[in-house]
Amino acid sequence: xxxxxxxxxxxxxxxxxxxxxxxxxxxxxxxxxxxxxxxxxxxxxxxxxxxxxxxxxxxxxxxxxxxxxxxxxxxxxxxxxxxxxxxxxxxxxxxxxxxxxxxxxxxxxxxxxx
Amino acid sequence: xxxxxxxxxxxxxxxxxxxxxxxxxxxxxxxxxxxxxxxxxxxxxxxxxxxxxxxxxxxxxxxxxxxxxxxxxxxxxxxxxxxxxxxxxxxxxxxxxxxxxxxxxxxxxxxxxxx
Numbered sequence: 001x002x003x004x005x006x007x008x009x010x011x012x013x014x015x016x017x018x019x020x021x022x023x024x025x026x027x028x029x030x031x032x033x034x035x036x037x038x039x040x041x042x043x044x045x046x047x048x049x050x051x052x053x054x055x056x057x058x059x060x061x062x063x064x065x066x067x068x069x070x071x072x073x074x075x076x077x078x079x080x081x082x083x084x085x086x087x088x089x090x091x092x093x094x095x096x097x098x099x100x101x102x103x104x105x106x107x108x109x110x111x112x113x114x
Numbered sequence: 115x116x117x118x119x120x121x122x123x124x125x126x127x128x129x130x131x132x133x134x135x136x137x138x139x140x141x142x143x144x145x146x147x148x149x150x151x152x153x154x155x156x157x158x159x160x161x162x163x164x165x166x167x168x169x170x171x172x173x174x175x176x177x178x179x180x181x182x183x184x185x186x187x188x189x190x191x192x193x194x195x196x197x198x199x200x201x202x203x204x205x206x207x208x209x210x211x212x213x214x215x216x217x218x219x220x221x222x223x224x225x226x227x228x229x
Contacts, residue, residue, distance in 0.1 A: 031215060033216070033217060035219075042219065042220070042221040042222060043205065043219040043222070045216055045217070045218060045219075048215075048216050050215065055215070055216070056216055089157065091159065093159075093217075095217070097215060098147075098211060098215075100147040100164070100166045100209075100211065101147070101209075102147075102149050102161045102164055103149075103161075103207075103217050104161070105151075105158065105159035107157070107158055108157055108158070108159075110157075
């Protein structure tokens with residue numbers, strides 16, 4: 001398996017524009033997580049899905065952020081409108097179920113909003 | 115609510131010495147897993163080692179071992195014979211087994227190995 005695949009790897013956009021980050025989890029993994037990493041706040045869990053259903057979106061910072069998982073092999077994280085403070089590295093990760101299974105991470109998307 | 119605490123923002127260690135990175139956690143779920151990840155300067159997240167709450171023995175993976183003290187709710191990572199390539203950010207994480215399957219991370223410890 002190719003692992004978790006995220007696209008794009010880098011995104012530079014202007015404030016106010018819509019940004020869509022994409023993720024393809026590992027085949028067979030039931031769980032998908034979206035994290036945001038910044039120097040100030042570390043790795044924050046934004047939202048996670050189980051079998052394509054959002055389970056907990058309490059980490060989504062504002063209504064400008066939304067995430068979908070239309071099928072088991074694809075998820076998107078959308079920011080509309082984007083702001084400079086959204087600049088961060090966004091990671092997608094997937095895992096099998098259970099408290100004893102680790103998450104496998106994608107390479108991340110470095111987002112810069114100017 | 116589950117919580118992970120890493121109290122060492124940064125550490126400097128001489129090459130070939132052993133390193134202990136601290137991690138404490140809090141959960142009311144008796145079933146959980148603890149994980150350590152390494153993030154080198156290139157940015158990827160690399161899974162290192164895992165410990166289950168019911169495991170009787172401390173986990174080991176090559177030069178990595180996990181010093182699991184359940185009563186103290188600590189899960190420290192020990193790296194033996196450190197190498198220059200161990201310089202990275204290290205994250206402790208926890209996943210509860212019953213009530214909530216989310217994985218949360220500590221703030222991380224930046225480890226610098228000195229030649």
